[in-house]
Amino acid sequence: MEQQDITNIVEAALFAAQQPLTLPMLAALFQDADEVSHEAISRALEGLTAGCAGHGIELVEVASGFRYQVREAVHPWVARLWSERQTKYSRALLETLALIAYRQPITRGEIEQVRGVGVSTSIIHTLEEREWVRIVGYRDVPGKPALFGTTRQFLDYFNLKSLDQLPTLAEIREIADPQLTLAADAAATPDAAEPSAPDAETTVTEPAVATPRTTEDPA
């Protein structure tokens, strides 16, 4: 049998097997008539290992044999195949986020003062982990509390060019639940302003913008 054929069979077997394959296991795929030596299989493995250079996968030898595996470098993207969504954020978190956006730079104590209740550390952690808020400085008072502000990622997520595109506090106070008017919003999301819906300029069309990559969960 030609070396190229041996290499292709070894390659396909390694990809098809559910576990790592040892040299004897690979040799067992061939019959006497194929006249395949262990050296030829070793050569195949060497060739395949080299062939992975510059690819998203690699051929490695582990304790129980050879296997193809996903390279570490691309793992963060591949891992999204098994991602799952967490449950919705609490009202407390949304209030905290909104206050940071509108009153930044603001300390946790100041947020608590407006909300009238404490802000749990986990809420701040979640917002920091999501990279929507960060510490921008410290207030020069006893305890030197951290001052929080919003980030560029926060603006990007809500498709805003700047915070000015958020409605003013005065406007927010007047909004009624069903029809939240948001003049600046239309400017922020030109795509959302469908020609068929002229009132899109004045109504919130955010959901379509804010959740684009949440709709296709590969898991």
Add this chain to the structure above:
Amino acid sequence: MEQQDITNIVEAALFAAQQPLTLPMLAALFQDADEVSHEAISRALEGLTAGCAGHGIELVEVASGFRYQVREAVHPWVARLWSERQTKYSRALLETLALIAYRQPITRGEIEQVRGVGVSTSIIHTLEEREWVRIVGYRDVPGKPALFGTTRQFLDYFNLKSLDQLPTLAEIREIADPQLTLAADAAATPDAAEPSAPDAETTVTEPAVATPRTTEDPA
């Protein structure tokens, strides 16, 4: 993001996934900040497809998306990884499957009508267990019999992108002229056959079609 990185991520994801991946699923692996267009992913798929030339595996598109699979040419060797595996299906099962595929939605009674024999419950069970067919509705006649249709898994299993890719059905020929054919039937008398002979010559093409394929064990 560089095209090479995109290609490597797509490659690794296709190898890591348990089922075929669609273009939107692949696009969902990337974040906005990666700035990856659908075109870039398509280019990655094209590049990967071309890259399989001369290898033991290939990148194919089936109904549920793209997947890497073992090339037919090397599969006989690879199949030795699994000593006992059911890969043959009875004629009864295949005929039932064919009727569901070509005539869906179809009831069990309608299948039996065409086949001229009963369809055993175990065949329907096997087809449902393999997730090749499923109940798609019920016919509004006494007894409300279930209507069966094929699934995406059926197409995936048989390497098809859509039902259009199924082999075309043979045509039904009509008995042209009752008198001529009746005369031919009375074939006990050779004279009577004369007028119909040319007709028969041109239409008898069936045996050539019906026999050569049946090389496999019908059981």
Add this chain to the structure above:
Amino acid sequence: MSTDTQSIEPVAPAPDLVPGHVAPQQAEIPLALVRGQPVLQIPQDLYIPPDALEVILEAFEGPLDLLLYLIRRQNLDILDIPVAEITRQYMDYIGTMHAMRLELAAEYLVMAAILAEIKSRLLLPRPPQEESIEEDPRAELVRRLQEYERFKKAAEDIDTLPRMERDTDTAQAFVPDRKIVKLPPPVDLREMLLALRDVLQRADLSGHHNVEREPLSVRQRMGEVLRRLGDGAFHRFESLFEPAEGRLGVVVTFLSLLELAKDSLIEIMQEAPLAAIYLKARATANAAD
């Protein structure tokens, strides 16, 4: 090819079907697998165990399949079946099955009745005036045979499609870390604003927080400036401005500096009139530790 003369010649006569003779077989196809061995032909002079014959019977998918076999074996045109002859062969087969005391599916007997009926109608003299109207008595059977045959063929075609497990398998690579990534939930801006409105209403009720109208870009810039001053060092006033932002950007930065000073978050220093102005955060991370 098939001609009528062939069809009446006893090329495949009934003795075929008598036990001890050659049993029905589909061209060169093995009739069945008995203990893994293909059965191509039944030994003529040997006793056939009943279960072997049963296997042969099972090689047919019902009466339509058996009829097709009888027709094809003699290269007959399906549109032109010699009903009398085919019926005789079919009956012989059924008879053999009976003789073997094998359980025969009811469908086979129904077909026998249909064949007998067609045969009798063909034998009846037809009134001349009705000749053109009356349908060929075989038409319905021929249609069913063709319909069955096309799906028999379709099943064979499907069987030849390259399929998983038999002809190919999916190619997969190991993923070292397969733990599930938790994606944060999506947030709707409107929801966040409604939350803020509620907070404001609560704050208004408690009465000690008055929220004025102000450009939010200034608030945003305040954070940005604070971060730049986060090292605790003095920064030149001019270095905080980005000329590329234009006049509006300069104004926003200036207003943010005033706000920061008013809020005692920064110190502004000038050693002498017209000298360089320096700014410094009043508190930094290091100082906080």
